[in-house]
Every structure is written in structure tokens, then in C-alpha cells.
Amino acid sequence: MSDTIKDATLEYAVRLGDDANVLGHRISEWVSRGPFLEEDIAYANVALDYIGRARMFYGYAAELANDGRTEDDFAYMRDDRQYQNLLLMELPREDFAYSQVRQLFIDIYYGLMLPELVKSKDDTLAAIAAKAIKETRYHLRRSRDWVLRLGDGTEESHRRTQRAVDSLWGYTHEMFEMDDTEQRLADSGIGVDITKLRDEWHRQVSAILAEATLNLPEDGWAVRGGRIGYHTENLGHLLTEMQFVHRSYPGCQW
């Protein structure tokens, strides 16, 4: 592996780790706050899958970096300007409709992205993707059904779900954009050319929203910046909480 490709792969692994870490953290905020006990348990499984995924990606990044850093150094010792997760992941949990709509957008995204990543020439990334695909298929069953139920449930659930779709839509565009690093990796058969997946994502989302009696928002509004560390104000608070104990006792084992 050439040094530039290695550096790019490292950065890519960190980005995917950041996505999983931040989203897993957000979902874990639902614990003991679910609408009923069965859902509390089920949603915790999704959080666990993402925390596990974060550990795998960060673990691989640590292996590539080979400078003594561990998975936790990536998670706990970087500031929000260094985090490179998609903005969608860091938005607050808000109400249950908001969390499920976000989940749907993300699940469809991974449902398309992971099968491509499985074909990666990088064996580790391919192996992580192979494991994650199964998780995502299950997540998608859940989020799809939830959006259908909430969209076509009561007037209130419909209103909340439509509002969630509208407020999240602007953050979905950057999911399908690539910078030079990702382009280089896609060209070398290591990373996924995510731009090619947008149309299919759009088609699947549209179909589910239509079935859920929800409207597809206009495309005009788009917020971007996650991949260059230009975040919403939410991430700083999330990291403050996440990193507090770890950073208060530097160098300790837990």
C-alpha cells in the first residue's frame, strides 16, 4: 500500500468510525426513554451495532496509524474540528419520529453503500462491511416500518414525521458528496463511489415516503461540512459529554 493511499484509507476509516460513533451515541440517548419497553430494548440493539462498528473502524485506523494510538484515542481525544462525521449523525435525538426518519435515511444509505464496500480491495474494510450489512438490513426493516406506521398513523404522528423529514432533508445531500481523498480511494477500488448511489437512495426514500403518505421536500436547501470538520453546534456538546470522564483522568485505563 503506498503512503498516500494508506493515509487516505486511515482517514476514510476514521470518518466511517466517526459516523458510527456519533450516531451510536445519539441512539444510546434513547435508553430508558423509549415509547414502550420493547422498543427501548430493540433500539438499544441498533446503538450497540453502531458502537461496535465504531470500534472496528477506529481499531483499523489505529492499526494503520501504527503510532500507539488506540480506538479510544480516536473517539475521546479529538475535538469537534477534527471529527469528520456526516452532520446528519450529530443532530439531536429530538422526538421519536425525528430519530426514526434519520434512521431511515441512514439505513437506506448504508444499505446501498455497504454492499459496495464489501467489494473493497482493502480486506479489513470489506470484512467490516460484510458484518455491518446484516445489521443494516435489520435496522432498515425497523426504520422503514416505523416511518410507515408513524407517517400513516394519527394526525399527530403524521405531522411530527413530516416535520422530521423536512428538517432532516437538508443534511442528506452531503452524504453523496466526495472530496479528493474519497475520490482517490474510489478510483483505487478501496472506497465507495458514493455519488453513484444518490439516485437509488432517492428512489427508495421517495417510495417509502409516498407509502407513508409523506411529502418529499424540495431539494433547494442543503447544509454540508461534516467531512471537513465544519459541524453544527450540536457536536461540541455531544463530545463534551462523551469525553468528559476520559479526559478528566489523562492516561488512565478504564
Add this chain to the structure above:
Amino acid sequence: MSSEQQTSLQEKQFMHKIKAEEKIEPKDWMPEKYRKNLIRQISQHAHSEVIGMQPEGNFLTRAPSLRRKAILLSKIQDEAGHGLYLYSAAETLGISRDEMIEALQSGRAKYASIFNYPALTWADMGAIGWLVDGAAIVNQVSLQRTSYGPYARGMIRICKEESFHQRQGYDIMLTLVNGSPEQKAMAQDSLNRFYWPALMMFGPHDSESAHSAKSMEWKIKRETNDDLRQKFIDQTASQIEFLGLEHPDKELKWNEERGHYDSGEIDWDEFHNVIAGNGHCNRQRLEHHIKAHEEGAWVREALVAYNAKKQAKQTEAA
């Protein structure tokens, strides 16, 4: 046969089953008081699992490593699962989960008082797993032989899953005592705060316990509060020693003759005070539960409405 004779015959048959160590099953005849007593105990147990998610949930988003976060999350999730198994067992007695939740939220039903103590440091995640789950397990192991079938089966499943809870707690403590001086101090502080409340989890002395005698006769409870507490004190002493921490009970002393540790008296005023609602978190725990329940109301309503629409469509199609 008069209905009184009938009842007395049924009661005799019931007691015969109990004495023969046969399980009572949901559709069986049972004395109304047995049913009520069981509902009280099982639902209180279920509520404890569910409310018990909160103190640990309070530290989940601050867990100091990803590995610990995953472990803690799966433990809290297990507690939700155990709450569900227990609600499920209680529902076989003809009470709905709604009614039980309503009783909890209105304060008519209790949950374990230990959860009214605040979780303040990461070491508390260790102490809770080790001591609180440890005390719960001592009780639950005994309840695997309880006379009501669904409760006993729930306990067996719970015990199987819960041994990891105590071990992960002790593992946190071990890591802390072998860490920096601050970490070790954190562990000691946490042990000091949770040791006595953990002993209180076994309830009042047998002589003071309101429900004990009948529960023992009916084999809902299999061992007395004091016997179970003694087991816990005995097993915990060497665990504290192994950690190299100071034992919070200064009067603790091995009694060769009894083959048990003698221990200092629990502060029963504190026990009653916390039960009476004056713990740090009594109100907070219930408010958290009520808030989540209320915020989830529209979701549950949506499910019901969606289901009704779906059924209507199916009827239309048929």
C-alpha cells in the same frame, strides 16, 4: 357442595401442590391473596429493573471507553429485558402492564429503594454492577425455586443473563483500584456509598417484615431477608479484601462458631427515610419514567391507528 366448601377444598389442593414443590401455573386456582401477593412482588421486581436503568443510563453517554460503553449499554438493555420478562410473568396473573405502570407512576407500587441513590462517578457503574446486581442475584437465585411457574422460569432466565452484570461491575472496580490514586479513591468512595444501601436491598429484619411469613408459607419467597443478607455479607467481604479497599463496615468480624461474618447494624432510619421518599432521586426517577411514558403516548397511539387502518383495508379487500 357450598361455595365455601368448594373454596376450602381448592385451597387444600393448592397447599398440597405447594408442599409437594409442584409449581402453580397461570390457569390454576389460587387464593386471591396469593395472586395479589405475587402481583405485588413480581411487579415491584419488574419496576425495579426498569427504574434501575436510570442511574446507569446517567453514565452511559459519559462511559470512558467504547468498550465500556458497549458493555454498559448491553447491561442496561438486559435490565429492560428483565423488566419485560417480569411484566410478562405478572400479566399471566390477570393484570395488564398498563395497570402496573399506572401503579408505579402513581406511587402505589414500589421499586427497589437502591435506585433512589444517585450515580455520581464512573466508579458507581462498578459498584452498582458488583454490589447492587450482586445483592439482587443472591435474592434471585433463591427465587428460581419460587412456587409460581412463570416467575420461577423468568428468574432462571434472568439469573443466567445476570451473572455477567456483577462480573462486569467487579471488573470496573478491579481496573480502578489498579489504576491511578484518583481512580482508586473513586472506587473507595463508591464502595462507601453503595455498600450499606446494598445491604438494605434485602429489606427489613425478618421480625419486621410485613409480607415475609405468608410469602414463605406459600413459597413465593424461599429464604428469609436476614439469611439472604448474610449470604451477601459473607461473599462480599473477601471481594472487598481482594480489591484492597477498606471495608465500610468497621464492626465486620468473622464468627468461627456461626461460620458467618458478624456485622454492624444497618442505619434503619436512613432505610425508612429513603423509602418514605426522601432519597436523592425518588422524585427524579418517577418523573423520568412518567416523562418518557407521556412522550411516547403519541407513538403508541400511532401504532394503534395504523393497525386499525390496516385491518380496515384488509376487510375491504376481503
Add this chain to the structure above:
Amino acid sequence: MQDNALELFEVFIRSKRGLDHKHVGSLHSEDHEQALEYARDVYTRRSEGVSIWVVRSADICASQEDDAEDFFDPNDDKPYRHATYYTLPDAVNNM
């Protein structure tokens, strides 16, 4: 609005291939599909199963304790249905 509008389902799990499905408990959900998913999340967190059945609790028809005498006692007096009823010579007793 009551939760119990969410229906109760009984959950049966086959712990491994070759074994019967066994009743493990119950849960509440909107429909069969959701019940199946929740059964997966609630009752197989440690890979306890390879197959799940869910049945609406209301659809289960159960024998009553009162029926027990009529149902089961009549078969108590048919010892000849059990292998142990027959004493065979040692030479063929592993039959």
C-alpha cells in the same frame, strides 16, 4: 389511551436446529411482523435461537385446570402403553 391496545403475543423459540420451539414469554406489539422483530430483540440477545414463532395470545386455546381430571386422568390407568410394563428375558431385554 392505553398500551394494552398493543396486543399481547406469545413467543416460541427454537434454540438450535433439531429441537422443538419452546415457549419463552410474551411481549406487546402492533402486529405479527413487529412481534417477530421484538421477539428477536428481546428474547435472542445472546443468540438463543435459530427460529422464532409468535402467536397472538388471544388465539391460544388452553385446557383448563378444571378439565384436568377428565383430560388426563383416564390415561393414568394404561400402564401397558409404557415400555417398562413388559418384563422380557435378559437375552432380549435391550429391546
